[in-house]
Amino acid sequence: MPLITLLSDWGLDDPYLAEVKLRLYALMPDCRILDISHGLAKDDLIAAAFMMNNLYPVMPEGSIHLLGVQDIAGANCPHVVVRIGSQYFIALDNGFFEYFHWISGRQAEEVYEIDIWQDPDFDGNDVYTFPSRDLFPKVAAMLAEGRPLDQIGHSVSLSMKVLPMPMMKIREAKDSNGNRIGCRIYGQILYVDHFGNVCTNIRKSDYDCWIKQFPFTGITIGSKRLKKPPVKAYRDVGEGALLSLFLKNGFLEVSICGGNAAQLLGLRKESTVTVDFGSLYD
Numbered sequence: 001m002p003l004i005t006l007l008s009d010w011g012l013d014d015p016y017l018a019e020v021k022l023r024l025y026a027l028m029p030d031c032r033i034l035d036i037s038h039g040l041a042k043d044d045l046i047a048a049a050f051m052m053n054n055l056y057p058v059m060p061e062g063s064i065h066l067l068g069v070q071d072i073a074g075a076n077c078p079h080v081v082v083r084i085g086s087q088y089f090i091a092l093d094n095g096f097f098e099y100f101h102w103i104s105g106r107q108a109e110e111v112y113e114i115d116i117w118q119d120p121d122f123d124g125n126d127v128y129t130f131p132s133r134d135l136f137p138k139v140a141a142m143l144a145e146g147r148p149l150d151q152i153g154h155s156v157s158l159s160m161k162v163l164p165m166p167m168m169k170i171r172e173a174k175d176s177n178g179n180r181i182g183c184r185i186y187g188q189i190l191y192v193d194h195f196g197n198v199c200t201n202i203r204k205s206d207y208d209c210w211i212k213q214f215p216f217t218g219i220t221i222g223s224k225r226l227k228k229p230p231v232k233a234y235r236d237v238g239e240g241a242l243l244s245l246f247l248k249n250g251f252l253e254v255s256i257c258g259g260n261a262a263q264l265l266g267l268r269k270e271s272t273v274t275v276d277f278g279s280l281y282d
Contacts, residue, residue, distance in 0.1 A: 008068030182278020196260030214278035
């Protein structure tokens with residue numbers, strides 16, 4: 001039985017999560033369910049993609065992911081099953097896969113629009129309000145049985161929506177003679193975790209590229225200027241000190257050792273972060 005994961009913005013105060021799990025257990029009594037998170041901000045597809053990027057590499061083959069963010073279908077937003085590698089995603093074609101590709105570099109290899117019927121909310125009533133409960137578990141059960149995708153739907157392409165992507169740009173600096181003297185990477189905060197650590201969209205690969213050409217001179221985030229380069233571990237600095245480090249997922253995080261960086265520095269998702277190299281920004 002493949003692992004089934006749930007990722008949503010339902011929260012834990014309402015019965016939505018329990019309803020979905022009960023439906024899954026009714027269809028697959030022996031299924032294994034992993035709750036990734038249900039604390040996403042409403043409709044936060046970027047955070048959903050960020051979390052999935054962290055976990056996708058260590059998920060077992062054949063895992064089935066149910067994405068309960070913006071799950072109501074529309075004319076241009078059908079329900080789809082998407083295969084990426086050996087794993088399957090059941091979701092709305094709402095932009096999640098574009099963000100996941102942007103963050104992870106992984107692309108959909110097969111996309112099928114779901115043709116099977118969603119169960120109505122009430123017997124005899126044509127009311128359909130919760131696909132994550134009334135449709136997605138049916139699809140997950142079919143996948144768990146080994147049904148081919150063409151028994152679930154028909155092959156399509158993702159709609160490739162035009163979405164607002166987090167700002168990311170690089171500006172080189174030159175002196176009056178046209179000589180290259182530095183570089184500034186502009187990025188944004190992608191995600192703020194429970195501890196107030198802020199993860200940016202600045203990648204280690206970009207940092208490594210520019211640090212070979214110019215010396216590191218600082219990171220600016222909020223009103224603070226951090227002049228120490230990224231460290232290897234949180235405790236490489238003293239209690240209460242501002243620090244940066246690269247996470248296993250390859251993105252730059254800014255934190256306060258033993259503190260809440262987001263709260264203390266007034267940071268939020270989409271706040272600007274810059275990393276500077278060279279004499280111009282010293």
